[in-house]
Amino acid sequence: MEQGVKERDTMQENLMDMEPDHPIQLVWTDGFGRLNLDLFAAYDCFLNKRYSNYPVFLLCIIGEKRRGKSFLMNYIMRALRSMEMGEEITLGAADEPLKGFDWSPGTESTTKGIWMWNRPFLLNHKGGTIAVFLLDSEGSLDIGSDRETCIKLSALSLFLSSHLIFNVASNLKETELDYMEMYLNMGDEYGPTNLQHLDILVRDWYNSKKWDRDVARSYINLEIEKLHKCNSYPKVLWSLKSNQTRCFLLPHPGKGITVESEGRLQDMDEDFQESLRYYVFELVKRVWTHIKLNINGETLTSAHIPSMLQDFMEVLDQQTYGFSSPMEMFYAMKNQKFMGDIENEFEEFLKNQPSLTLPPTMRVIVSEKSSELLQKFKQSLQGSNASSHNAMLKDLETRLLERQEKFHTDFPTRFKMNAAGVCITACLGVYGVMGAAAAQGTVVLAAQPVVGEKAVAMEVASGAVSMFTTVMSAVLGRFFR
Numbered sequence: 001m002e003q004g005v006k007e008r009d010t011m012q013e014n015l016m017d018m019e020p021d022h023p024i025q026l027v028w029t030d031g032f033g034r035l036n037l038d039l040f041a042a043y044d045c046f047l048n049k050r051y052s053n054y055p056v057f058l059l060c061i062i063g064e065k066r067r068g069k070s071f072l073m074n075y076i077m078r079a080l081r082s083m084e085m086g087e088e089i090t091l092g093a094a095d096e097p098l099k100g101f102d103w104s105p106g107t108e109s110t111t112k113g114i115w116m117w118n119r120p121f122l123l124n125h126k127g128g129t130i131a132v133f134l135l136d137s138e139g140s141l142d143i144g145s146d147r148e149t150c151i152k153l154s155a156l157s158l159f160l161s162s163h164l165i166f167n168v169a170s171n172l173k174e175t176e177l178d179y180m181e182m183y184l185n186m187g188d189e190y191g192p193t194n195l196q197h198l199d200i201l202v203r204d205w206y207n208s209k210k211w212d213r214d215v216a217r218s219y220i221n222l223e224i225e226k227l228h229k230c231n232s233y234p235k236v237l238w239s240l241k242s243n244q245t246r247c248f249l250l251p252h253p254g255k256g257i258t259v260e261s262e263g264r265l266q267d268m269d270e271d272f273q274e275s276l277r278y279y280v281f282e283l284v285k286r287v288w289t290h291i292k293l294n295i296n297g298e299t300l301t302s303a304h305i306p307s308m309l310q311d312f313m314e315v316l317d318q319q320t321y322g323f324s325s326p327m328e329m330f331y332a333m334k335n336q337k338f339m340g341d342i343e344n345e346f347e348e349f350l351k352n353q354p355s356l357t358l359p360p361t362m363r364v365i366v367s368e369k370s371s372e373l374l375q376k377f378k379q380s381l382q383g384s385n386a387s388s389h390n391a392m393l394k395d396l397e398t399r400l401l402e403r404q405e406k407f408h409t410d411f412p413t414r415f416k417m418n419a420a421g422v423c424i425t426a427c428l429g430v431y432g433v434m435g436a437a438a439a440q441g442t443v444v445l446a447a448q449p450v451v452g453e454k455a456v457a458m459e460v461a462s463g464a465v466s467m468f469t470t471v472m473s474a475v476l477g478r479f480f481r
Helices: 002-018 039-046 069-084 147-160 174-190 213-230 234-241 270-284 302-317 326-351 359-380 386-447 451-480
Strands: 023-029 035-037 056-063 113-117 121-125 128-138 163-169 197-205 245-251
Touching: 023 039, 023 147, 035 147, 035 302, 039 302, 056 069, 056 147, 056 302, 069 121, 069 128, 069 163, 069 270, 113 147, 128 147, 147 174, 147 302, 147 326, 163 174, 174 234, 174 326, 197 213, 213 234, 213 245, 245 270, 302 326, 326 359, 326 386, 359 386
Parallel strands: 056 128, 056 163, 163 197, 197 245
Antiparallel strands: 023 035, 023 113, 113 128, 121 128
16 A cells, blocks of 8 residues: 555656646635635645645735736746855846746736746755745735725735735835735734735836935835824834834836736846846845744744645635724634634533533523623724624624523433432431331330320321331422423
8 A cells, every 4th residue: 555655656746747837716706705625726735745844935916907017926936046046146138038927018807816836936945944935916905896805815925925015106106005914913913023025016117317325215115104104004114123024126127028028138228127137136046034923923834734725714604794994804714713713712612511400590690601701792893984893783682692502412311310419419318317226216116115105106107107208208309390
């Protein structure tokens, strides 16, 4: 059997080697705006035994549609391919047509959902190997699409990445700041303190001659000043000041990149070529320090990703209360998680209730606890979406009532069974006492020589038996009436 498994794995590896590289759709949206995960694609990409135990670097890029995200990802892929082959980092030949993720200049987007390259780039460094996965998204910041779907798609991209590129047109706008604030809050909730590594990539920078690191730093400092004044994005402000966030500026690629263009380097303006090369080289050289970590800061391997992805997809699928901004969705996710904690607390409370409390009394106790937990949840709700809060409260109230009714239906049986046990134990004790008294009366009876004294002893014995009968009737009547 082991030999057969080895032969199968070898065959899979050979097929993978023979299959041309290509993009596959990992997540897609249906006609109702729901996100759907292609599990087969996830398993096929992340669980291949050639690299499933390697640490992973997941590069995601999000931003408005038709802003060159796929175009950029294809040049990053060229650089990674050269690194994988042990060659000098390069963006390819000047006349080489651009291939990889679908791209084209214009207004029509070609990517829907989240796509990924069908295999990672395996890079060796200091005796170790890392698996580099590339994920491309479209629709994450698409204003013309369903708002909730876009937010969920962005949240998924943010959650997956170990290195995130915010592809920004010309300058940071409120839309990007909203998503960045959600992204950074998600880092606190679902990952280590410094969850991701963030690049703010400003496209079509107005000055094609001045785009270097110092200019980018000056631009970020201006954004920091604005954020200090508005005080609306505390996490973004903190991030822009930290070493985890970097800013790069790319000028316009030039008129050579047209609808008929094949995306060749020679079609770009020289300033854009230079800035593109600088950014891509800076990015790929850092993959070793940007591997994916879990919430405890531990390294994740490729094999961990499918289950992690499924779990977060379930979290997103539960967000049915409505939201119109990235932060509203974050608060909805956090409130949903707290709702689950409340339900667990109620369940634990019911488990720990004593079995000998009278059912009417138990109803009062459970009802008071349910009201207490509802109030606790109401006071802890985050965000300002009142309709979402009301819907959640109503939902939680319904769930607690359903659980109460089931508990109260089952409790009388549990009560009677435990009461019967206590009753029998108690009555056996009474029986022992009464029996001893009766026995003593019998002994006295046998020892009495005088008829009158024997009559007294018989009365003692019969009285003990009568008392036992009375006690048994009282106790059983008490518990089973």
